[in-house]
Amino acid sequence: MFDFSDFYQLIAKNRLQNWLTVLPSQLAEWQDLPHGDMPKWLRVLKKIPTDAPSTVELKDSVTIGSGSDLQPGHQAKLENLLRSFHPWRKGPYTVHGLHIDTEWRSDWKWDRVLPHISPLKGRYVLDVGCGNGYHMWRMLGEGAALTVGIDPSELFLVQFEAIRRLMGNDQRAHLLPLGIEKLSELKAFDTVFSMGVLYHRRSPLDHLIQLKNQLVKGGELVLETLVIDGDENAVLVPTDRYAQMRNVYFFPSAKALKVWLEKVGFTEVRIVDECVTTTDEQRSTNWMTHNSLPEYLDQDDLTKTVEGYPAPKRAILVAKNPD
Numbered sequence: 001m002f003d004f005s006d007f008y009q010l011i012a013k014n015r016l017q018n019w020l021t022v023l024p025s026q027l028a029e030w031q032d033l034p035h036g037d038m039p040k041w042l043r044v045l046k047k048i049p050t051d052a053p054s055t056v057e058l059k060d061s062v063t064i065g066s067g068s069d070l071q072p073g074h075q076a077k078l079e080n081l082l083r084s085f086h087p088w089r090k091g092p093y094t095v096h097g098l099h100i101d102t103e104w105r106s107d108w109k110w111d112r113v114l115p116h117i118s119p120l121k122g123r124y125v126l127d128v129g130c131g132n133g134y135h136m137w138r139m140l141g142e143g144a145a146l147t148v149g150i151d152p153s154e155l156f157l158v159q160f161e162a163i164r165r166l167m168g169n170d171q172r173a174h175l176l177p178l179g180i181e182k183l184s185e186l187k188a189f190d191t192v193f194s195m196g197v198l199y200h201r202r203s204p205l206d207h208l209i210q211l212k213n214q215l216v217k218g219g220e221l222v223l224e225t226l227v228i229d230g231d232e233n234a235v236l237v238p239t240d241r242y243a244q245m246r247n248v249y250f251f252p253s254a255k256a257l258k259v260w261l262e263k264v265g266f267t268e269v270r271i272v273d274e275c276v277t278t279t280d281e282q283r284s285t286n287w288m289t290h291n292s293l294p295e296y297l298d299q300d301d302l303t304k305t306v307e308g309y310p311a312p313k314r315a316i317l318v319a320k321n322p323d
């Protein structure tokens, strides 16, 4: 069983308290349908120490403690425990001198996002599709008061909890195993991030409206997704897979995405970054040994995916909720 009671107690006293009318029953429903590996994962999680580390660095990286915090032999033991949560996709993390080299250099995405957003100091932040929570720790590094991530992947929740234990059970970040469609209109977050999620949603405008409904008046949306080149009318809908990914729907141009955001009522919409994803940013590693981007590109023409679509390009847009 996962225990979300710390989160319930925390939000009972803050502006997220309305969430308590639905959240406990939603998470109880989730507990009733456990992932097959969950009992094993929970046994491993319990073995991960919760002692406060000597140091925590979150501003320039996610680095917890140093090798000397652990007794001799304990680093190898910790490595074995963490490796049982393979594949590690989002990171990198350095814990007690152990470097978790993840499939993604999620820190590079953060470096592209950070210069363009309002300062996070003191803000309530929601990270929709947060993966294992890597960016939530970086948000805390920028001074966010609270970061809440939602992501339906059970393994990501387990990885997040492992890192949180190693942080000394830090209560400033919480991950809930929910999809965005499960959220009511909370209107309680100062900043909402949706990074790498929109192309997984069958109804992208509804996704944008759901994101808007989580923001306070004047709050900021940070949207990152796969895009194609083109004008305000350009959008790709792959017939089947894209770069071997299933469940993919709409890949607009950045300009079209700006129109969509304005259409659902966002203002001050800015396209702040566009860049092609490189095979240095997404690749197999010792901590993620499955195929990755290099295998998903056409070997004779790296500007195309194996399906013949344009190779992955991502845009970041920032917008304001005026309501």
Ligand SMILES: Nc1ncnc2c1ncn2[C@@H]1O[C@H](C[S@+](CC[C@H]([NH3+])C(=O)[O-])CC(=O)[O-])[C@@H](O)[C@H]1O
Pocket (backbone or CB within 6 Å): 090, 106, 109, 128, 129, 130, 131, 132, 150, 151, 152, 153, 156, 178, 179, 180, 181, 194, 195, 196, 197, 200
């Ligand atoms: N309905 C849904 N609601 C919420 N999350 C979902 C849903 N469906 C899928 N996801 C989650 O959205 C995440 C997309 S990854 C981005 C991670 C991070 N944000 C990153 O920017 O690195 C994609 C990428 O690798 O770019 C996955 O963790 C899914 O489980």
